[in-house]
Amino acid sequence: MNKLTYKSTGVNIAKANIFLKRIKPLIKKTLSKQASQIGGFGALFKFDKDKFKQPILVSSTDGVGTKLKIAQELNKHDTVGIDLVAMNVNDILCCGAKPLFFLDYIACGKLNTNVLTNVVSGIAKGCVDAGCSLIGGETAQMPGMYEKDEYDLAGFVVGVVEKSKLIDGSKIRNGDCLIGIESSGLHSNGFSLVRKVFSKIEIKKYAKELLKPTRIYVKPIINLFQTTNHEPRTTIKGIAHITGGAYYEKIPRIIPKGLSIKIYKGSWQIPKIFKIIQKKGNIDEQEMFRTFNMGLGMVLIVDTKDANFIKNKLSSFGLKSWVIGKVIKGNKKVEIL
Numbered sequence: 001m002n003k004l005t006y007k008s009t010g011v012n013i014a015k016a017n018i019f020l021k022r023i024k025p026l027i028k029k030t031l032s033k034q035a036s037q038i039g040g041f042g043a044l045f046k047f048d049k050d051k052f053k054q055p056i057l058v059s060s061t062d063g064v065g066t067k068l069k070i071a072q073e074l075n076k077h078d079t080v081g082i083d084l085v086a087m088n089v090n091d092i093l094c095c096g097a098k099p100l101f102f103l104d105y106i107a108c109g110k111l112n113t114n115v116l117t118n119v120v121s122g123i124a125k126g127c128v129d130a131g132c133s134l135i136g137g138e139t140a141q142m143p144g145m146y147e148k149d150e151y152d153l154a155g156f157v158v159g160v161v162e163k164s165k166l167i168d169g170s171k172i173r174n175g176d177c178l179i180g181i182e183s184s185g186l187h188s189n190g191f192s193l194v195r196k197v198f199s200k201i202e203i204k205k206y207a208k209e210l211l212k213p214t215r216i217y218v219k220p221i222i223n224l225f226q227t228t229n230h231e232p233r234t235t236i237k238g239i240a241h242i243t244g245g246a247y248y249e250k251i252p253r254i255i256p257k258g259l260s261i262k263i264y265k266g267s268w269q270i271p272k273i274f275k276i277i278q279k280k281g282n283i284d285e286q287e288m289f290r291t292f293n294m295g296l297g298m299v300l301i302v303d304t305k306d307a308n309f310i311k312n313k314l315s316s317f318g319l320k321s322w323v324i325g326k327v328i329k330g331n332k333k334v335e336i337l
Contacts, residue, residue: 081122
């Protein structure tokens with residue numbers, strides 16, 4: 001009888017070491033001076049607290065959801081890592097936080113070094129775009145839990161914001177306006193519904209659109225916080241990342257009691273892919289606005305007098321934006337007209 005080994009169960013430690021060697025150059029590109037080199041039992045990050053009077057650390061954890069199924073069906077793996085970073089850094093950005101460092105978790109049925117190197121290359125690109133260091137992670141080989149060609153992703157980010165600059169929605173007032181910032185497409189939400197609507201042939205047909213990576217908004221929005229002496233002072237009172245639950249779930253999180261939101265859906269152009277999904281699936285309009293971002297990845301709430309200035313600054317980063325609605329008196333409801 002042959003002796004049982006860990007490798008015989010489907011876990012290949014030698015291949016994991018080869019994979020780590022391949023991704024180290026990708027990770028190195030993301031590391032700031034504050035970050036440690038990878039490989040230790042714990043990832044280190046030297047926090048420069050002298051730059052802050054009252055620093056508040058802000059964290060988030062998230063995944064990519066069933067968009068991974070489409071990436072795996074189409075054998076295209078170089079963009080989902082960007083999605084992973086974006087889903088996390090865009091969330092902490094809603095508090096005004098700048099990302100500091102990121103960690104990833106990859107679980108797979110069988111370690112395919114080519115596939116997972118493509119995944120990590122996307123994670124590294126996302127970290128560079130977000131200005132944060134990829135300081136650690138875990139790759140778990142889990143045969144029996146996942147099929148051999150399956151993998152799952154999770155990410156974790158930590159950022160920082162000065163306490164006096166924390167964005168929590170408390171300054172939002174009746175009469176403020178909403179600025180919607182364009183998305184790059186579906187981002188990373190609603191894909192369980194997309195996979196119900198489209199056949200495998202249609203998924204291949206719309207592959208380029210479906211696998212567009214989630215837009216990372218860190219640099220343009222951080223730039224809005226850094227108004228110079230030659231520019232009018234602006235205050236962003238609230239930020240909502242339009243993900244799962246979309247308009248009806250995400251925007252009310254930042255609205256104080258006694259206020260509601262009116263959104264005018266004709267105020268921006270909804271990308272064609274959403275209309276195709278709605279028609280093909282015979283989906284109610286309210287369900288569309290509850291499930292998908294409908295062309296807007298971030299919503300800012302600002303003083304009306306600052307709207308044009310903010311739109312112009314966003315335009316300098318190549319981002320389209322629109323005034324899409326206003327704050328009114330009410331009971332934390334969102335009405336889409």
